[in-house]
Amino acid sequence: MTKKVTRVTLVNLMDKFLDCHCFGHNWRWTKDKDILWGRSKAVVQYTEVLRCSRCTMKRLDTIAVPSMDLVKRHYDPPEGYYVERGGEEGRPHNRRDFKREAFARRQKRWAA
Numbered sequence: 001m002t003k004k005v006t007r008v009t010l011v012n013l014m015d016k017f018l019d020c021h022c023f024g025h026n027w028r029w030t031k032d033k034d035i036l037w038g039r040s041k042a043v044v045q046y047t048e049v050l051r052c053s054r055c056t057m058k059r060l061d062t063i064a065v066p067s068m069d070l071v072k073r074h075y076d077p078p079e080g081y082y083v084e085r086g087g088e089e090g091r092p093h094n095r096r097d098f099k100r101e102a103f104a105r106r107q108k109r110w111a112a
C-alpha cells in the first residue's frame with residue numbers, strides 16, 4: 001500500500017523540512033514491531049521504527065537476526081516533505097539546492 005505523496009515547490013517547503021533536507025534526519029528510536037520468531041523460538045527478524053524529531057518522518061528498518069543485516073527499509077514521510085523536481089535541467093533538487101534555499105532564507109532574516 002503506497003500513499004499518494006503531494007510534492008511542494010522548494011520555496012514553499014517548510015523550514016523544519018528544509019533543515020532535514022540540508023542536514024539529514026534526526027532519528028530517534030521509538031519501538032520495535034513485527035518481531036518474527038524462528039522455529040527454535042529465537043528472534044530471526046524484527047522491524048525498528050524510527051522517527052525524526054524535527055520533521056516527523058518515519059523510518060521502518062527490518063533487521064535480520066543475528067547478522068543485523070538490513071533486510072528492507074521503508075520511509076513514511078510527513079505531508080509536504082517531498083519537493084517537486086526543479087533543479088538544473090529539471091532534475092530532482094540535491095543537497096546543494098537545499099542549502100542554497102536555506103542560505104537565501106537566512107539572508108532575508110539578516111536583512112530584516
Ligand SMILES: [Zn+2]
Pocket residue numbers: 020024025026052053054055056057
Ligand atoms: Zn527529518
